[in-house]
Amino acid sequence: MSSREEILGRIRTALGERGPVSPVTRGYRTVDVRPAEVLLDVLVDRLEDYKATVVRCGPDEVAATVATALAAVQGDVVVAPGVPSAWRPEGSVEDDGRPAVDLAGYGATLTGVSAAVAETGTLVLDGSPLCGRRALSLLPDCLVCVVEAAQVVGSVPEGLAVLDPLAPLTMISGPSATSDIELQRVEGVHGPRALIVVLVA
Amino acid sequence: MTAVFLGIPTAPPGVGHLRGDRSFPDAAREALRDGQLRANLGHATSTIRAKRAAVVGELPDWAELREAGRAIKAATMARLDEHLIALEEQVTARGGTVHWARDAIEANAIVTRLVQATGADEVVKVKSMATQEIGLNEALEAAGITAHETDLAELIVQLGDDKPSHILVPAIHKNRAEIREIFLRTMPGADPDLTDDPRQLAMAARTHLRERFLRARVAISGANFAVAETGTLAVVESEGNGRMCLTLPDTLITVMGIEKVVPSWRDLEVYLQLLPRSSTGERMNPYTSLWAGVTPGDGPQEFHLVLLDNGRTAVLADEVGREALHCIRCSACLNVCPVYERTGGHAYGSVYPGPIGAILSPQLTGVEDNASLPYASSLCGACYDVCPVAIDIPSILVHLRAEHVEAQTRTTPEAVAFRALSKAMSSPRLWRLAQRAAGLGRFLARGKTTLPNALPPPVSTWTRTRDLPTPPAKTFTQQWAEEHRS
Numbered sequence A: 001m002s003s004r005e006e007i008l009g010r011i012r013t014a015l016g017e018r019g020p021v022s023p024v025t026r027g028y029r030t031v032d033v034r035p036a037e038v039l040l041d042v043l044v045d046r047l048e049d050y051k052a053t054v055v056r057c058g059p060d061e062v063a064a065t066v067a068t069a070l071a072a073v074q075g076d077v078v079v080a081p082g083v084p085s086a087w088r089p090e091g092s093v094e095d096d097g098r099p100a101v102d103l104a105g106y107g108a109t110l111t112g113v114s115a116a117v118a119e120t121g122t123l124v125l126d127g128s129p130l131c132g133r134r135a136l137s138l139l140p141d142c143l144v145c146v147v148e149a150a151q152v153v154g155s156v157p158e159g160l161a162v163l164d165p166l167a168p169l170t171m172i173s174g175p176s177a178t179s180d181i182e183l184q185r186v187e188g189v190h191g192p193r194a195l196i197v198v199l200v201a
Numbered sequence B: 001m002t003a004v005f006l007g008i009p010t011a012p013p014g015v016g017h018l019r020g021d022r023s024f025p026d027a028a029r030e031a032l033r034d035g036q037l038r039a040n041l042g043h044a045t046s047t048i049r050a051k052r053a054a055v056v057g058e059l060p061d062w063a064e065l066r067e068a069g070r071a072i073k074a075a076t077m078a079r080l081d082e083h084l085i086a087l088e089e090q091v092t093a094r095g096g097t098v099h100w101a102r103d104a105i106e107a108n109a110i111v112t113r114l115v116q117a118t119g120a121d122e123v124v125k126v127k128s129m130a131t132q133e134i135g136l137n138e139a140l141e142a143a144g145i146t147a148h149e150t151d152l153a154e155l156i157v158q159l160g161d162d163k164p165s166h167i168l169v170p171a172i173h174k175n176r177a178e179i180r181e182i183f184l185r186t187m188p189g190a191d192p193d194l195t196d197d198p199r200q201l202a203m204a205a206r207t208h209l210r211e212r213f214l215r216a217r218v219a220i221s222g223a224n225f226a227v228a229e230t231g232t233l234a235v236v237e238s239e240g241n242g243r244m245c246l247t248l249p250d251t252l253i254t255v256m257g258i259e260k261v262v263p264s265w266r267d268l269e270v271y272l273q274l275l276p277r278s279s280t281g282e283r284m285n286p287y288t289s290l291w292a293g294v295t296p297g298d299g300p301q302e303f304h305l306v307l308l309d310n311g312r313t314a315v316l317a318d319e320v321g322r323e324a325l326h327c328i329r330c331s332a333c334l335n336v337c338p339v340y341e342r343t344g345g346h347a348y349g350s351v352y353p354g355p356i357g358a359i360l361s362p363q364l365t366g367v368e369d370n371a372s373l374p375y376a377s378s379l380c381g382a383c384y385d386v387c388p389v390a391i392d393i394p395s396i397l398v399h400l401r402a403e404h405v406e407a408q409t410r411t412t413p414e415a416v417a418f419r420a421l422s423k424a425m426s427s428p429r430l431w432r433l434a435q436r437a438a439g440l441g442r443f444l445a446r447g448k449t450t451l452p453n454a455l456p457p458p459v460s461t462w463t464r465t466r467d468l469p470t471p472p473a474k475t476f477t478q479q480w481a482e483e484h485r486s
Ligand code: SF4
Pocket: B278, B326, B327, B328, B329, B330, B331, B332, B333, B334, B356, B383, B386, B387, B388, B389, B390, B391
């Protein structure tokens, strides 16, 4: 008998006679009804709590805002291929599909997001041209994400509902961090040590 | 109905880390003498308890989330075979390969063979309880393959040639000064001026691992969740070491206990709220990676999923005990446990310590191989209160104690004593005699409120771990008779 058959057989033996499965009651909140303005404030509060930097700007000011935010960063800025040209700071280069590890040579990355969850301060990148491949938002030490107000939802259930479960997804809540030393949170380990969020409203 | 009776095998001995070489009381007695260990644990667990309480209190619907978390797991277990088959189908359809492993030996062999097929002689690893449980690193080493742990706490344990003592923070028993010392001693090229500032220590780990991530060709991970209907796997982490492993190498091998499957995508909305708040006390952990099979041009182009039994089906066979399979490994029950806080994780002898370990390890191995663990608890119930999926750990502990007692054929002194007590308590005359005899205890106590624990065996096995109050000068009935004599 194959291991597969054997394990499935053990499960069937263990379960024995099967009754009906008890239904799952989802009594928790699945929508956040707070007004959009409030949700933006919650998102900013959560992100800042994680020690991310948040800057707000109008739709026409993205490139300038990104440039200012990156002024102190050393090295070149690489952008995801689907990032609109109006967002790109001068001198930035587009990800050309080089071997992933070579992305480590860049100083900062600029991407969009596919959704943002206010309640938990979470940005979601989905591997689309706007967000770039996963290594792009991982290797350079500074990550800049542009979030448009309309992409912000209140709760985790609302966030998951708009995502594609088959896409390579990365949920990002602040810069990389660890709680492994005396269970105290310290920001900055292997992922980007700086996270800058540009909130466009 | 027990697994033994049904012929379902438990996790085999001689491989992996589910059995200690000593009983819990023996190991605990030694741990209790280590003042530094107690101080480190007390500090770390009280920090995390406060953080958890704050972020859990923030959600008005925590009780409803917890109930949904429990119910989804119960419903999953009731049709576990069907969900695993669906998962296999979905993962395969998206370019992954699924392997089934009856036990630790088979899982280790599968992973070793897969690594060898790539020609690599080293792998990077994301922290995973399943691979610790089966002793994968040792198996790889025996085959000449070096496994680099990349989670900070795992790295501390690996470099210190130590053992994990907590399911979330395996190096919780080490404080910053001890970690600094380990880094200075074992990291080639470590800065001699390294201080014990946690930020500096984290930076040292970053430098140490950076080059290993960039050259790695094979990664091994566990999984927090796997969605049956979509084939999506999830790894929840903080540092970005997980993302490095899941993204950069050509080949990814994920080893997952069969109980980690959840039926639908929607179920993640429950667990991604319950888990981070319960484990690190954060609203959300810094990084969660989700992937389904292989994505051309993004991440590993070869993906293997190893589904591990290793005693889990035996746990499933116990209708009361199977709830232990609902665990999402948040570690909240460890952090609140008064026993864990004092003994630390090593005393439990298994990679699963604390309250969850006390019910999971004995069931995975068969209760006789971990017979002292169901007693490693005061049954205070704090673990049940914090468990985000509402596992009734105290009730399962009692259930396992009963199973252990039933399996005993030898009469213990304790059983003899209780039989005598039951006889005495059912006869007024014998009871009065016994009470008068107990008055002798006052003589032994010499005015103290509890009896000395220096009684001769076999009584000492009872009194060593319990404070027996000194009997009162007069029994209640004697006093009543005196006061109401008229
Ligand atoms: S038993 Fe519950 S509290 Fe303990 S680790 Fe598992 S999920 Fe967390």
